[in-house]
Amino acid sequence: MKSDSAIAQEATMLPIAMIAKQLGLADEEWEPYGRYKAKIHVDVLEKMKNHPDGKLILVTAMSPTPAGEGKSTVTIGLAQALNKLSQRAIAAIREPSLGPNFGLKGGAAGGGYSQVLPMSDINLHFTGDFHAITTAHNLLAALIDNHLYQGNELHIDPDRVTWRRVLDINDRSLRQVAIGLGGRGNGVTREAGFDITVASEIMALLCLVENATELKDALARMLIGYTYENVPVTVSDLGVQGALAALLKDAIHPNLVQTIENTPAIIHGGPFGNIAHGCNSLIATQMALKLGEYVVTEAGFGADLGAEKFFDIKCRRGQLEPSAAVIVATVRALKYHGGIPKKDLTIEDLAAITRGFANLAHHARIVSEYHVPFVIALNRFPTDTDAELAHVEKLCAEHGFRVALTEVFAKGGAGGMELARAIMETIDHSEMSFAPIYDVEQSLLNKIEIICKKVYGARTVQFTDVAKRQLADCDRHGWSNLPICMAKTPYSFSDNPSLIGDVQEFTITIRDIRPSLGAEFLVCLTGDIMTMPGLPKHPHALKVDLDESGQVTGLF
CATH class of the missing domain: 3.40.50.300 (P-loop containing nucleotide triphosphate hydrolases)
Incomplete structure (x- = not known):
């Protein structure tokens, strides 16, 4: 073929x-x-x-x-x-x-x-959507650091800035970085980092609004950090939602x-x-x-x-x-x-x-x-045998x-x-009537446990000390009625990608909870999930080329 x-x-x-x-x-x-x-x-x-x-x-x-x-x-x-x-x-x-x-x-x-x-x-x-999102996200990051440099009227704690930068390329070396090095004229020195663009909250909220007005309102709600007094700071406090919306107009x-x-x-x-x-x-x-x-x-x-x-x-x-x-x-x-190594998946x-x-x-x-x-x-894949396909159909019928x-x-x-x-x-x-699996008015703990136990099949859910404090913060700030967005490995029902099949009797660990107030959900990070992936030993980029006629080859 x-x-x-x-x-x-x-x-x-x-x-x-x-x-x-x-x-x-x-x-x-x-x-x-x-x-x-x-x-x-x-x-x-x-x-x-x-x-x-x-x-x-x-x-x-x-x-x-x-x-x-x-x-x-x-x-x-x-x-x-x-x-x-x-x-x-x-x-x-x-x-x-x-x-x-x-x-x-x-x-x-x-x-x-x-x-x-x-x-x-x-x-x-494509049409530049991801570039616009990347630019808007990083404009906000630059505005935050400029605010810190120019006197910090909002009293933002530099150590509690939650807004990271983004890039739509897998680059593990950017997960944790130091910025503002080289003297006072280069800004406030602090630790920062990059996520991949598709993990940006701006990407998430753009995909959940219904019009330009909702977009601007959602941008204004985004959490960017906390003051020295532990008061949440949002984009609306900086007053830059209009500039971000302008970058996203197309x-x-x-x-x-x-x-x-x-x-x-x-x-x-x-x-x-x-x-x-x-x-x-x-x-x-x-x-x-x-x-x-x-x-x-x-x-x-x-x-x-x-x-x-x-x-x-x-x-x-x-x-x-x-x-x-x-x-x-x-x-x-x-x-x-069923426990077969990747190298042997073509064997019946x-x-x-x-x-x-x-x-x-x-x-x-x-x-x-x-x-x-x-x-x-x-x-169907080319390596599938007739016997294997028939066996799957038999199991489905059973x-x-x-x-x-x-x-x-x-x-x-x-x-x-x-x-x-x-x-x-x-x-x-069908006579079924769709219904979500939890009520948003339930407690955060209940919503998280419903997903982990009823969807994943976990026996227990445990929280790190950091996540426990974040749960309490969410309750105190009035964010408890938001839906939950779990960040978890896709390869296992558990938070451990090596536990394949229909793993049973496992524990899910919630290590971090990040409020996405613009997108209006709370991101719960489990296991070792990374918001900035890394490249494999042999990245697909090695196969991509531009031929003499100007055609891109090797993307698939």
Whole structure:
């Protein structure tokens, strides 16, 4: 089979004006960014507020292998398949981060014959949204340090500045840095650090607001540190929310592109799934629901991370009602969670699949806890044997799970027809009524324990002394009624990535709690989760190149 890059370069794209017309958008409601990209004006959402919503389908997955299980590919392929069945479907997905693009996983625009195009643009700078977010975030960091240098009227304690800097590249050397070195003229000397852009609170809140007014209000709420008297200091105290909003004036508008089969795709925002809430923007999803009959969206990693946050944070915030979910499973992930080393995942092993199926069953239980019907998408890889695929289907039948063999990578929409029909039938026959798993008015301790015990399956939850003090601070400052955003490894239900399968009787440790007052959730960091990833020994950047014709190669 041809490479993803070759398939993308050979595809026939329609002018973006034709895709906009396909969605019924008037000329003044979108702005072209070249021939094949556009931004849809955020005001379209307000204009269409009385239009009925389409059906919302979430694509999630079992616990992945480090290489991923093709969740984005299935999302795109399912949207294409629904269109082949004469349904007006739209894919609503996240923008890729440069960090994993050049790090471990490579590009994140789908794959094979289920890609969004123009693939290289989307994977690289796209329409500049991430650059705007990075710049706004770092402008705020510079303004904070300038305030400290220029007399510090707000009495901010330099040792309690919580606002770090960001960069959309994996760079472990920037996790902890010293700034202001070289004398008084270079600013106040203090410890600081960098996170990856997709961990920025500005990224998170941009993906949870519904208009420009809400954006500015959310920016104003962001916590930047504490005074010497332990009083929280926010962006509104500095009075710079207007400047930050100005930098984001274009980034707030969702991006319109197309799939390899010319199905419309709205791509906007990209908070990390293991650090932030891992979903595309609320604006993009709501807009797609007004423009389409079916909206296929995704959330980062497995159901324990992405789906939980999608249901408890995004759906709660936007009053979304998901109609169904797709849980992506692969033979290789089942064998991986059955205890097979990564190097041996291509070897047929039905016993390992049986052992690893407990992991998939756990993710199915998670989705069921939210009263959302689901279909298992058995995403076929070239190394899968017929016996292995049949064995997975047998196990699904024994557990009462509806399963659909999915071959959208190799066949595009045609390879997702079984999945599309299964999802449509599941939606039509479902009598479930979606509900988040906790009430925001519950105590912080209760909300954290519900996620850790009911979703992850933990036996106990323990808090470091730092986290205990932060819990008390959140109560004292009136932040207890915010949703919880867990930062946890995606490779295990526990906070230890080496504990694979359906691990039982484990303890989750909450080591740090960071208030994201602009995004309106509290981030709870567990285990060794890093907000600035590092590059692997052989980063994917070694494969990326620009050929003589100006084409980017090696992103996949």
